[in-house]
Amino acid sequence: MKKKVTIRDIxxxxxxxxxxxxxxxxxxxRISAPTKERIRAAMKELNYEPNQVARALATGKSNLxxxxxxxxxxxxxxEVIRAIEDAAxxxxxxxxxxxxxxxxxxxxERVKDMIALHMRGIIAAxxxxxxxxxxxxxxxxxxxxxxxxxxxxRQLKPPIFHQVAADYMDGVRMVVEKLAELGHKRVAYxxxxxAMLPIRQRLAAFKRWAKKYDxxxxxxxxxxxxxxxxxGYEAGQQLWATLKKKPTAVVTFSDVVAVGLLRFLxxxxxxxxxxxxVASFDGTAVSxxxxxxxxxxxxxxxxxxxxxxxLLLGGMKNKFxxxxxxxxxxELKLRESIGAAPNVLKKxxxxxxxxx
Amino acid sequence: MKKKVTIRDIxxxxxxxxxxxxxxxxxxxRISAPTKERIRAAMKELNYEPNQVARALATGKSNLxxxxxxxxxxxxxxEVIRAIEDAAxxxxxxxxxxxxxxxxxxxxERVKDMIALHMRGIIAAxxxxxxxxxxxxxxxxxxxxxxxxxxxxRQLKPPIFHQVAADYMDGVRMVVEKLAELGHKRVAYxxxxxAMLPIRQRLAAFKRWAKKYDxxxxxxxxxxxxxxxxxGYEAGQQLWATLKKKPTAVVTFSDVVAVGLLRFLxxxxxxxxxxxxVASFDGTAVSxxxxxxxxxxxxxxxxxxxxxxxLLLGGMKNKFxxxxxxxxxxELKLRESIGAAPNVLKKxxxxxxxxx
DNA sequence: TTGAAAGCGGTACCAA
DNA sequence: TTGGTACCGCTTTCAA
Numbered sequence: 111m112k113k114k115v116t117i118r119d120i121x122x123x124x125x126x127x128x129x130x131x132x133x134x135x136x137x138x139x140r141i142s143a144p145t146k147e148r149i150r151a152a153m154k155e156l157n158y159e160p161n162q163v164a165r166a167l168a169t170g171k172s173n174l175x176x177x178x179x180x181x182x183x184x185x186x187x188x189e190v191i192r193a194i195e196d197a198a199x200x201x202x203x204x205x206x207x208x209x210x211x212x213x214x215x216x217x218x219e220r221v222k223d224m225i226a227l228h229m230r231g232i233i234a235a236x237x238x239x240x241x242x243x244x245x246x247x248x249x250x251x252x253x254x255x256x257x258x259x260x261x262x263x264r265q266l267k268p269p270i271f272h273q274v275a276a277d278y279m280d281g282v283r284m285v286v287e288k289l290a291e292l293g294h295k296r297v298a299y300x301x302x303x304x305a306m307l308p309i310r311q312r313l314a315a316f317k318r319w320a321k322k323y324d325x326x327x328x329x330x331x332x333x334x335x336x337x338x339x340x341x342g343y344e345a346g347q348q349l350w351a352t353l354k355k356k357p358t359a360v361v362t363f364s365d366v367v368a369v370g371l372l373r374f375l376x377x378x379x380x381x382x383x384x385x386x387x388v389a390s391f392d393g394t395a396v397s398x399x400x401x402x403x404x405x406x407x408x409x410x411x412x413x414x415x416x417x418x419x420x421l422l423l424g425g426m427k428n429k430f431x432x433x434x435x436x437x438x439x440x441e442l443k444l445r446e447s448i449g450a451a452p453n454v455l456k457k458x459x460x461x462x463x464x465x466x
Numbered sequence: 467m468k469k470k471v472t473i474r475d476i477x478x479x480x481x482x483x484x485x486x487x488x489x490x491x492x493x494x495x496r497i498s499a500p501t502k503e504r505i506r507a508a509m510k511e512l513n514y515e516p517n518q519v520a521r522a523l524a525t526g527k528s529n530l531x532x533x534x535x536x537x538x539x540x541x542x543x544x545e546v547i548r549a550i551e552d553a554a555x556x557x558x559x560x561x562x563x564x565x566x567x568x569x570x571x572x573x574x575e576r577v578k579d580m581i582a583l584h585m586r587g588i589i590a591a592x593x594x595x596x597x598x599x600x601x602x603x604x605x606x607x608x609x610x611x612x613x614x615x616x617x618x619x620r621q622l623k624p625p626i627f628h629q630v631a632a633d634y635m636d637g638v639r640m641v642v643e644k645l646a647e648l649g650h651k652r653v654a655y656x657x658x659x660x661a662m663l664p665i666r667q668r669l670a671a672f673k674r675w676a677k678k679y680d681x682x683x684x685x686x687x688x689x690x691x692x693x694x695x696x697x698g699y700e701a702g703q704q705l706w707a708t709l710k711k712k713p714t715a716v717v718t719f720s721d722v723v724a725v726g727l728l729r730f731l732x733x734x735x736x737x738x739x740x741x742x743x744v745a746s747f748d749g750t751a752v753s754x755x756x757x758x759x760x761x762x763x764x765x766x767x768x769x770x771x772x773x774x775x776x777l778l779l780g781g782m783k784n785k786f787x788x789x790x791x792x793x794x795x796x797e798l799k800l801r802e803s804i805g806a807a808p809n810v811l812k813k814x815x816x817x818x819x820x821x822x
Numbered sequence: 823t824t825g826a827a828a829g830c831g832g833t834a835c836c837a838a
Numbered sequence: 839t840t841g842g843t844a845c846c847g848c849t850t851t852c853a854a
Contacts (some may be wrong), residue, residue, distance in 0.1 A: 127825045131827050132848060142823065157607070163528065163584045164847035166519045174562070174583075183548040185541065192539035204583065206530070207563045208848055209551055227530075227560065228519045251513070305537055339755040373755040399695040399729040401757035472831055483831035483841045488833065496839060523846050 115158040123152055131190025135160060143381025145381065166228060173203045175422060176224035176232035176311040178217070179262075180306065184337060185214055185394045186411055187235075194233060203230070212237050212305045218248050229260030231422045233415075238307045241267045260422045262414055263308045265435070273416055274436040278391065279284045279309060279315050281407030283441040285389050286319035288405075288442065289359050293451035294387065295324065298331040298357040300345045300367055312363055312391070317433065331357060335367050350378060358451040359387040365397045372447070376425065377400060383449030393443055403445035410438050471514040479508055489518060522584060527585055532580035532588035534564045534573070535618075536662065540693060541722065541750045542767055543591075546618065550589060559778065568593050568661045574604050587614030587778045589771075594663045598622045609788070616778045619664045621629055621791070628777040630792040632786060634664060634747070635671050635747065637796040638761035641745050642675035644761075644798065645715050651680065654687040654713040655752070656701045656723055668747070687713060689766055691723050698726025706734060714807040715743040721753045723758055724795025732757060739805030749799055759801035763789035766794050 121128045126145070134141045134149040152158075166172035175196055195205045206229060217236050224232050236249075242368045243266070244403040245253075252259060253270060263274035268465075288295055297320065321327070330352050335345035336429070342362060350356065351396075362368040368390035372382065380386050382402045390397070393408030417436055424431070426464045473491070477484045477798055482501070490497045490505040497505075502697070509513075513750040522528035533550055551561045553614075562585060567634045573592050580588050601609075601623070608615060609626060617629035631641070653676065657669045669688075676685070676777045686708050691701035696720060706712065718724040724746035728738065734740050749764030773792055 114847090119849080128847085129825060129849075133824095135848095140823065143629045145823085159578060159582045161523075161584065163519055164584045164830090165848075167517075167832085167850040168847075169521050170830070172519065182551060183541070183544040183550070185539070185544070188541070189543040191563070192565070194536070195538060195563060199564065204579065205563050206552060207547070207561050208555065223560065226515045226518045228517065244604040282823085339751050343755070369755050373759075376757065395695050396725065396752060399699070399725050400803065401732065403729075421472070424849055448854090466753060470831090474831080481853085484831090485833075486840060488831095489840095491832095498839065501839085520846090521833075523848090524833040525829075526846070769825050 115156045116159070116161070117158075117275050119156060120158060121178060124148055125155070165319075170228075172226070172229055172230055174206055174229050174230050174454075175203055175419070176206045176221075176227070176229040176234075177402045178208045178232060178234045180210050180235060181337070182207055182209050184348040185396070186364070186392050189394070189411040190415040190418075194419050196409070197419040200382065201419075203419075203423075206453040212233065212303065214246065216247060217397070218362075221252075222248070225257055229257075231260070233260045233262060233418045233422060233439045235262050235264060238266070239266050239305055239310065240307065241265065241311075242314065243345050244328070245270075250402070253396070258422055261453050262416045263419050265307070265437075269433040271434040272308055272434045272436075273418045274421060274434075274438070276414065276438045276440045278409070278440065280409070281391060281409075281442070282312055282315040282320055284440075284442040285361055285405075285407060286316065286325075288359070288448070289387065289389070290323040290325075290442070292359075292449065293385065293453065294359040295451070296315050296326040296331070296355065296357045296359070298333065298349050298353070298360040300333045300335045300342065300349075300360060300362040300371065301337060302337050302363045302367070303335070309363055316361065328353075332395075335362070335370075337364055337366060337372070339370040340368035341370075342359045343374045344370075345369045346374030346378075350374075357386065358453070359389065359448070362390040363386070365390045365404060365406055368406070368447075369396060369400055372400055372402065372404075382447055385452055387448040387451075389448055397443070398445070400447070401449040404443075405445045405448035406443050408441040408443050410440075411437055467673060468812075470517070471512045472517070472695050473514075476505060476508045476514060479512070479617060480504055483571075496507040515657045517734060520526060526584075528584050528774070529559045530562055530583070530585050531559055531561045531775070532577075532583070532585040532590075534566045534576050534580070534590045534592075536566050536568070536593075537693070538563055538565050540760045542720070542748050542765075544769040545750070546774075549768040550775050553605055553772050553775040557775075559779075566591065566593065566657065570602065574602060577605075577608070581613055585613075587616070589616045589618060589774045593622055593661050594622070595661055595666065596663065597667075598620065600628075603794050605677055610787060614778055616774045618774050621663070623666070625789040625791040627789045628792075630773045630777060630790075630794070632667050632765040632770065632794045634763070634765070634796065635797070636669055637747060638671040639675055640796075640798040641717055641761075641763060642679055642681075644674065644800070644804070645743065645745070645807075646679040646681075647715075647811065648698040648715075648805065650715040651807070652682040652684075652687070652713045652715070653707070654689065654709065654716045656689045656705075656716060656718040656727065658691060658699065658719045658723070659692050662691070665719055672717065673694040684709075685812065691718070691726075693720055693722060695722055695726040695729070698723035698728075701728045701750055702727045703728030703735075705732075713742065714809070715745065715804070716748040718744070720762060721746045721750045721762055724762070724803075725752060728756055728758065728760075738803055743804040743807075747806055749797070753799070754801070756803070757796070760799075761801045761804035762799050764790065764797040764799050766796075769794055
């Protein structure tokens with residue numbers, strides 16, 4: 111262990127050549143069984159571990175993949191990363207983790223790092239702000255390089271890299287339709303970091319559907335929040351401070367934010383869902399265990415990670431495959447945080463009273 | 467971008483030698499300023515990126531560190547990882563992430579991977595089950611190798627590797643004393659995966675302190691739970707199903723579990739803290755935003771990660787430094803989930819009644 | 823079935 | 839201040 115054992119040490123000890131050992135290592139058929147056995151024994155004895163760095167240099171390929179996400183400690187991405195690591199590990203790959211940035215330039219630096227480190231490919235969530243981003247020349251070059259990229263949660267149209275995301279747009283529809291069905295008209299929306307494409311897309315989709323269902327058109331119903339529990343709490347404060355007529359429902363772009371909001375509402379003494387319904391996105395584990403379990407658009411985070419890894423490896427096997435656009439279905443989890451709009455309840459009561 | 471530009475391409479283009487370029491790259495004083503300028507320009511023009519793999523092979527050092535944790539998606543470790551990545555990134559290092567295993571043998575494989583990949587060192591949380599683990603020969607060898615290891619949340623006595631952890635033992639004391647002070651005698655404890663040393667230590671410490679404060683000595687007050695929201699919920703069910711006389715307080719080994727428990731208690735209609743107090747460990751972000759904010763032993767997760775990284779780099783600079791044992795202080799966050807034991811409350815009322 | 827030798831893209835020693 | 843060259847440990851082509 112003191113000094114590293116190399117392939118040549120083994121070869122010398124057995125009076126063989128380095129290449130014989132090299133081939134035996136990888137169980138090449140050209141080497142005879144007994145020789146392999148001797149080599150294997152010597153490897154055990156000398157405690158040999160192949161140097162992956164040397165191998166990577168010689169072959170030009172490593173078994174490392176890079177993962178660059180906005181924030182690895184966010185439960186959403188933590189889960190995606192977990193999935194990627196599981197898949198990678200099962201396939202004999204390893205994951206290099208990096209936290210990206212909201213600035214394109216800094217983000218690009220991280221990608222360059224990955225290239226310099228000769229990753230086999232990367233799974234990334236770059237801060238694109240539109241579906242047709244004006245790609246910096248660096249990304250253009252990436253397109254024509256042999257470096258594979260899979261985008262997660264970044265739906266470009268048309269796809270220029272492989273990309274996998276969930277059908278958030280459909281999720282927005284589900285939420286809005288459900289709220290409309292429950293009689294809500296005054297619905298607030300808490301959005302996040304506008305530098306992120308999927309956040310913008312979700313907001314835009316909400317506005318479209320809100321219009322369609324004739325929700326109140328009050329700009330004060332829209333609020334930004336940091337992606338944190340505290341951010342959700344503050345956004346709630348803002349909303350309640352600025353809105354004279356309170357909303358009957360609030361939709362947040364993430365469970366994390368919704369949990370903070372829930373807490374704010376509780377502290378403020380607002381009944382959920384009696385006075386205000388709350389719905390969110392993601393469906394992270396916590397959403398099921400909040401005070402009032404959250405109605406949320408469940409996103410298959412683990413599956414996103416797994417498929418991203420598969421695409422990366424698949425893409426590496428077949429360079430000429432057109433960029434794939436994988437969109438996984440979302441699911442509206444109806445839970446206690448949502449209910450009929452208060453005014454509707456009243457009407458219903460009146461009606462039933464009349465019926466009697 | 468098509469084919470990689472090497473140091474030699476640049477040298478040829480400028481009529482210099484490879485080594486001049488190599489030195490210029492690292493801003494070596496031996497190279498004259500104008501030459502450096504020319505080289506820098508050529509590097510820009512040709513879009514040169516140094517190959518870190520080749521560099522690592524040549525120098526025998528890489529700027530990669532390995533991180534092996536039990537579960538990277540657990541909020542506790544997600545935060546530790548985030549800290550390590552931040553520190554590493556700031557220092558020009560990169561993080562290779564791996565999820566370990568509860569089995570020593572599988573875990574050891576992950577460490578071997580890291581060695582084969584020629585990491586600069588690793589930060590690890592191996593499944594040691596005692597403070598003086600019988601280290602497999604592999605770990606023994608590690609001790610005498612030039613491969614650096616920093617343990618997190620694994621306090622060995624005496625330390626054989628650098629190790630950084632929080633003072634959980636003190637945290638246990640704080641919680642127990644507080645509960646005793648509030649008049650609790652019947653306190654349940656929900657523990658986790660017994661294969662993990664800190665979990666065992668915490669349980670043992672709780673038992674010691676519970677004895678000291680004369681808590682009820684009923685084995686049914688001890689329950690195991692998976693480290694998940696759901697695990698906490700189930701442990702609550704178990705506790706309530708098996709205990710005829712319910713506890714007046716429950717301590718859980720992790721916030722995550724406490725959140726699940728809180729939900730169970732709520733569903734079951736148990737008042738918090740009126741009927742049952744809840745306290746936990748970790749102090750992850752969510753603990754402040756639960757229905758009843760959690761009383762919890764805050765652990766400086768981010769700081770643990772940061773210091774682990776510092777120790778790793780420090781250790782690499784100074785191989786002869788004795789293994790450091792860093793223990794960070796914890797902090798008892800007193801929040802609404804905890805209150806006086808019900809019987810105490812009653813007594814107090816009686817007393818005040820009498821006084822009048 | 824096995825060996826010799828030339829890389830992979832840098833670094834570093836020694837000489838000029 | 840610069841260049842020549844061996845080498846890091848493994849892979850791979852071409853001979854033997």
